[in-house]
Amino acid sequence: MTKFVTITGGAARTSRQFDDTLEFVVHDVVVNALKAASTSLDAVDMVVTVASDTMDGVMVATRSEIAGTCGRGFLNVPSSSGHALAAAVALIESGQAETVLLVGWGEGSKLREHDYREILANPFYERPVGGDPAAMAGLQAQRLKADGHLIEGDMEQYLREMTKRAGHQADSKSGPLAWLSPQWCDGAAALVLRAEESESDSKKGGVYVSDVGVAFRSYVPAGDDMDPALWIQDAFEHRRDEKLRPQHDPVLVEASATTPFCEARAVKGFLAKQKWIVEEACINSSGGGAAAYFGPATGLHGLVVASKFFLEGKRSADPAFGVFVDLAGPIGQAATVAILEARGARA
Amino acid sequence: MSGATRLAQILGVAQLPMRTRQPGFTYADLLGRIAHDALADAQLGAKDIDGLIVALSPTTLLGVDDPYYWGLAGLPGADRFLGRVQVAAASGIPALRLACAHIAARRARRILIVSGDLADEGSSLGNALGQLQDPFTDKQYPRNAITTAAVQMSGYMAANRLDERDMAHVIVKNRGNGVLNKYAQLRQPVSLEEVIASPPLAWPVKRLDSSPRTSGAAAIVVGPTDQKTHHRPTFAAGFGSFVSGRNIGARMIPKDSSYFDGSDLAVAGRQAYAMAGISDPAKDIHMAEVYASFGIIELISIEALGLAGGRNAARLLSDGSFTNPSDLPVNPSGGATCGNPISSAGLVRIIEVVEQLRGDGGERQVKRSVDRAVVSAIGGTFQSHEVGILES
Numbered sequence: 001m002t003k004f005v006t007i008t009g010g011a012a013r014t015s016r017q018f019d020d021t022l023e024f025v026v027h028d029v030v031v032n033a034l035k036a037a038s039t040s041l042d043a044v045d046m047v048v049t050v051a052s053d054t055m056d057g058v059m060v061a062t063r064s065e066i067a068g069t070c071g072r073g074f075l076n077v078p079s080s081s082g083h084a085l086a087a088a089v090a091l092i093e094s095g096q097a098e099t100v101l102l103v104g105w106g107e108g109s110k111l112r113e114h115d116y117r118e119i120l121a122n123p124f125y126e127r128p129v130g131g132d133p134a135a136m137a138g139l140q141a142q143r144l145k146a147d148g149h150l151i152e153g154d155m156e157q158y159l160r161e162m163t164k165r166a167g168h169q170a171d172s173k174s175g176p177l178a179w180l181s182p183q184w185c186d187g188a189a190a191l192v193l194r195a196e197e198s199e200s201d202s203k204k205g206g207v208y209v210s211d212v213g214v215a216f217r218s219y220v221p222a223g224d225d226m227d228p229a230l231w232i233q234d235a236f237e238h239r240r241d242e243k244l245r246p247q248h249d250p251v252l253v254e255a256s257a258t259t260p261f262c263e264a265r266a267v268k269g270f271l272a273k274q275k276w277i278v279e280e281a282c283i284n285s286s287g288g289g290a291a292a293y294f295g296p297a298t299g300l301h302g303l304v305v306a307s308k309f310f311l312e313g314k315r316s317a318d319p320a321f322g323v324f325v326d327l328a329g330p331i332g333q334a335a336t337v338a339i340l341e342a343r344g345a346r347a
Numbered sequence: 348m349s350g351a352t353r354l355a356q357i358l359g360v361a362q363l364p365m366r367t368r369q370p371g372f373t374y375a376d377l378l379g380r381i382a383h384d385a386l387a388d389a390q391l392g393a394k395d396i397d398g399l400i401v402a403l404s405p406t407t408l409l410g411v412d413d414p415y416y417w418g419l420a421g422l423p424g425a426d427r428f429l430g431r432v433q434v435a436a437a438s439g440i441p442a443l444r445l446a447c448a449h450i451a452a453r454r455a456r457r458i459l460i461v462s463g464d465l466a467d468e469g470s471s472l473g474n475a476l477g478q479l480q481d482p483f484t485d486k487q488y489p490r491n492a493i494t495t496a497a498v499q500m501s502g503y504m505a506a507n508r509l510d511e512r513d514m515a516h517v518i519v520k521n522r523g524n525g526v527l528n529k530y531a532q533l534r535q536p537v538s539l540e541e542v543i544a545s546p547p548l549a550w551p552v553k554r555l556d557s558s559p560r561t562s563g564a565a566a567i568v569v570g571p572t573d574q575k576t577h578h579r580p581t582f583a584a585g586f587g588s589f590v591s592g593r594n595i596g597a598r599m600i601p602k603d604s605s606y607f608d609g610s611d612l613a614v615a616g617r618q619a620y621a622m623a624g625i626s627d628p629a630k631d632i633h634m635a636e637v638y639a640s641f642g643i644i645e646l647i648s649i650e651a652l653g654l655a656g657g658r659n660a661a662r663l664l665s666d667g668s669f670t671n672p673s674d675l676p677v678n679p680s681g682g683a684t685c686g687n688p689i690s691s692a693g694l695v696r697i698i699e700v701v702e703q704l705r706g707d708g709g710e711r712q713v714k715r716s717v718d719r720a721v722v723s724a725i726g727g728t729f730q731s732h733e734v735g736i737l738e739s
Contacts (some may be wrong), residue, residue, distance in 0.1 A: 002452060046588070053405050053433065054412045060437075061727050064590070074731050075586035075616075076433045077440050081416065083430030086454070087445055093452035094354065096444065096586065124373060124415040212454070216399075216428035218420030238427055240454050253662060273601075329416055 005092045006206030007340070009311065011038025012189035014292045016168055017109040022059070022186060026105050030068050033304075034073045036311075037192035039099070043190070046073040046097035050084045050297035054120065067103040067190070072083075074139030080328030081256065081299030082235075082336020086212045089338075092195045102308075104297025108184035117180075117183040120330055122219060123236055131286030133330035134181065136219070137259050139179055139324035140331045145225040149265050161259045161290060166287025172286045176308035179260040182315045187294035189301045205272035207310045207322075207343045217333035228262050228327055229269020231335040236270070239337070245274075246339060252282040255325035256289025257332040263290045266327055273299035276323075285309070289326075299326035299336075310342035352622060352634035353582040356459065357737070359389025359568035360698040365532035365686030368467045369562040370379040374411070375418045377463035377564040382422050385459065385566035390577055392423075398455035398570070399424035402442035402462040402600060403432045404726075424459045428663040430578055436638060437726035438462065439565070439693020440733035444586040446569040462686035463564035493557065495728045497549040502607040503643055504551065504724075507659050512550055515542035516664040517642040518684060524671060526683025529713035532561050532686035542732035558640045563688030564697050580706045583584070584719075585736035586623070587618030591729065606729055609651030616652045623736040630651040633717040634703055635677045636696035637722035640687055648723055649677055654736070676713045680704065696722040697735065704739040 011032030018025050047069045051060040064076065075091070077084040091097040111117070111245060118132035125131070144150040151233055161177045163170055168185065170178075194206065215234035217225065236242075253271070257263035263304070267283055286305035289298040305321045313320075322340040361384030363369070376402075381451035386393065401415045419425045429449060439462060446458040498549065504514060515559035519539055525531035545555040572582060587625060607609045614679070616628070625716055629660040635654055649660040654675055655668075663669065668679040673675045680699040683692055700720040703707050718737040725731065 013560065047590075052413075057405070060433075060732060065730075069590040069731075072590060073357040074434065074590040075445065075588070077430045077445075078433050079428075080433040083428075087430060087448070090448035090452045090454055093454075095352075096448050116414075120413040120414075120416060121411075122375070122414075123411055133540070214426055214427055216419070216427060219417040220420075234426070238454075281375075282721070299382070311491065329413075331478075333416065 002093050002198065003069045003095060004199050006196055006210045007209065008192050008206040009308045010189065010191035010307045011036055012187065012304040013295065014166065014180045014185050014187035014301060015102040016057065016185050018186045019055060020108050022105055022188065023063060025188045026063055026066050026103065029188045030101065030103060033190035033192055039192060041068050044072055044099050046075065046091060046100045047101045047103065048084050048088045049076045050078055050081050050300065051076050052078040052106060052295050053108040054117070054205050054297040055108065061227055063105060065271050068101055073097065078296060080296045080334045080336060081303065082214060082326035082328065083334065083339055085303065086214060089209050089212055092193060098195045101190060102193060103179055103190040104300045105188035105210065105213055106295030106297050109186045110295040113183050117330065125249040126216065126219065127202050137180055140226045141261050143224060143263070143314045149269065150261055154263045155264060158264045162260065162284060162291035165285060166292040168292055169182045182258050183291050183295040185292045185294055187292065187298065187301060189297065189304050191300065191304055191307060207307045210341045211239040211241055211244065212336065212338045213237065215335045219330065221333065227269065228257065228266035228332045229273065231327065231333065232266050232270040232325055232337055233273055235335040235337040247319060248321060249276045250321045250323045251280055252306055253278050253284065253325065254283055256284055256299035256302050257327035258290060258330065260295060262292040262327060262332040263288050266325060266332065268293050270325070285342040296328045306340060310340065352427040353572045353584050355450040355569050355583050356572050356574055356576070357567055357581045357583065357701050358393065358570045358574060358576055359385045360528050360701050361385040361388055362565040362695055362698050363563050364530050365559055365561045365563040365688055367532065367562065369465060374414050375420065378418050378422060378461045378560050378711040381463065381564040381566040382459055382461050385568050386423060387498045389471055389568040391457065391568060396424035396457050396459045397427055398449055398458035399428045400442050400446055400458060402438035402460060402694060402729060403431050404435050404438050404655040405433065405435055417460040418597050422461065425465045427453055428541050429458065434731045434733065435726035436583040436640065436689045436692050437733040438722050439567060439692055439697060440722060440735050442589065443567065443569065443583060443672060443697060445736060447583050450569060450571055458569045459566060460569065460694065461566045462694050463561050464690045466560045466562045466688065480703050492640065492728065493552055496643055497552045499607060499738045500551050502506065502642040503646065506607060506656050507661065509661050511543050512566050513661045513665055514551065514642060515539045516661065517584045517645050518542045520664060520670055521678055521682045521684035524679050524711060525685030532559055548592035552641060556642045558683040560688035561686045563686065565691040565698055566567065567694060567697060579705045581701045581737055581739045583735060583737045585619040585623030589618070589732045590629060609647040611729065612648060612651035612723060612725065619734040619736050625736065628721065629656040632675065632719055632721050633715060634675065634700070634713050634720045636680060636681065636699045636720065636722045638696055640681055640683050642684065644725065645678065645682060652721055658725035672714045674715060679708065679713050691731065693724040696724060697737065698739050704737060
């Protein structure tokens with residue numbers, strides 16, 4: 001029998017650069033996530049991590065241990081927060097896990113000093129022509145602008161607002177085109193997901209993950225297919241219950257992408273396509289991902305904020321929905337959409 | 348008799364013959380070729396696949412990072428890429444576990460899992476793997492895969508009063524099996540004397556005790572249990588996963604012997620057996636493919652998985668146990684001893700079992716009838732332990 005998945009608690013921390021070593025921060029968010037979920041590590045039978053070789057390489061194994069894998073089942077899905085969330089959901093729904101600790105982290109501050117992501121580019125076709133992630137992001141922005149989906153002034157404003165919401169100072173190394181690039185920081189986030197026997201149980205005790213969908217484009221998408229709003233739409237249509245729509249407009253959206261402009265366009269385009277109206281203050285109240293980006297685990301930060309919104313709000317009989325969007329990769333080509341549902345929330 | 352739960356079915360498998368170099372392939376070529384072959388084996392088309400997972404251990408060996416962004420372009424199921432699984436050399440088994448989870452949860456119907464390795468891109472495999480060690484503790488002394496195996500091997504020998512000759516039988520067995528495996532990289536038999544006389548890498552580990560540097564690729568297609576197939580149906584019936592994860596320093600204390608006795612792998616084994624409804628693996632398991640980059644790991648794995656009935660695996664091997672005509676063949680493929688493409692290592696174990704369950708093992712087909720088998724792999728240096736049960 002398929003189980004149902006609820007998020008019962010979470011915690012996250014970000015900083016332009018942590019004073020502590022990242023191991024202490026990872027430990028801290030795990031402890032706080034378990035506390036928020038009113039549970040302990042003993043109750044966890046599986047740990048799913050978003051631990052990227054690109055970001056942390058040599059430290060992945062050590063930090064996984066510190067994240068709580070020791071003595072438990074383990075799965076590392078470093079490609080994106082969305083993939084890791086989908087994995088945690090599938091493991092619980094299929095009965096292979098009861099309580100999953102989903103943890104991710106990244107030491108993005110070192111990429112602020114030197115962005116070495118050219119190693120993500122195909123060494124035969126892309127690197128020789130300078131097709132590194134920065135160049136690809138520039139091409140994407142150019143295409144979106146040509147199609148009327150990007151106004152530079154709006155992007156500057158978006159980044160300013162998201163940076164403020166993230167609680168960070170503007171990055172002193174950024175220039176006027178900062179919205180073209182990830183705003184690197186350090187971060188860690190953890191959530192507890194639990195199996196429930198029935199859908200109604202899952203909606204009472206936590207934040208029910210009602211569906212997840214994924215979509216993917218290669219490093220160089222075909223033709224003029226550069227619009228992340230369409231990628232998110234594809235992911236939405238790839239859900240298990242693709243025809244099911246939330247009964248009401250979502251009360252919040254948490255979206256994370258690698259670059260601010262990609263994130264802004266993805267959310268705006270997707271909401272317009274769905275004809276959902278969401279208060280501007282409830283879109284990326286966390287600050288989103290791109291203004292405080294720590295690699296593929298960044299999306300977990302927004303998921304923590306979304307979960308807290310539902311868990312700490314008033315409950316009522318009426319369902320409330322949230323949307324989690326994750327776009328990972330150099331131009332956000334690994335797309336995930338998750339629909340969250342809880343009974344009641346703050347307006 | 349089936350296990351308690353059958354999670355999914357293996358519909359198609361493919362692997363490339365393992366070689367030190369694969370000069371005709373880029374990483375993308377490897378994946379494209381192996382995906383095509385696996386779909387052909389499953390008699391499915393690209394449109395039949397609605398999910399893609401890549402099993403990819405640390406990419407230091409490839410000299411690039413996160414290559415799936417460009418490597419997956421055009422692969423079946425790429426539009427619904429479900430993620431990369433990275434649990435070092437164990438990646439293939441948790442990748443299968445994840446695929447089974449998505450299918451059992453009805454989030455996908457048929458998933459393609461691919462993996463590929465080009466181990467010759469850098470000048471030193473040892474140095475590449477050494478990048479994975481903790482720079483603050485492990486690099487203070489020469490801890491690498493070889494010296495770690497040496498510690499295990501010498502501890503195992505001391506605890507069981509074995510000598511180097513006793514420890515060499517597992518290599519002789521595997522190399523003999525590799526002769527019959529058309530996919531193996533090393534296909535020449537070796538003698539006990541040759542193993543003992545081979546150059547020491549870190550005593551007591553000799554060159555012939557360790558796996559070669561290997562490039563290769565593997566893929567499997569996973570689908571629902573009710574899918575009709577032209578092969579003898581094979582199913583994933585159970586999984587176990589257990590992380591001990593303590594750095595070696597924390598293991599070198601009297602009360603923690605897991606590094607030498609495989610008790611952590613045993614936990615994962617018990618989980619998998621429980622899920623599959625197996626109570627006596629020495630009787631209920633008909634063959635095993637265990638990932639062992641060094642001979643000592645195979646010995647520890649055999650015991651940890653309960654295949655030795657509580658006895659010493661090295662002594663049993665010297666008496667002829669676990670060979671192909673025995674009651675419980677282990678690594679009839681030759682194992683990683685005969686070829687070790689690290690990212691693909693777990694999938695290669697699974698593929699060997701599937702082919703044996705189907706009766707498609709060719710010259711290397713085990714002599715006894717096989718209905719149920721166990722696969723295992725260990726990620727890192729005895730950190731992540733993954734076990735799977737497959738049955739037909």
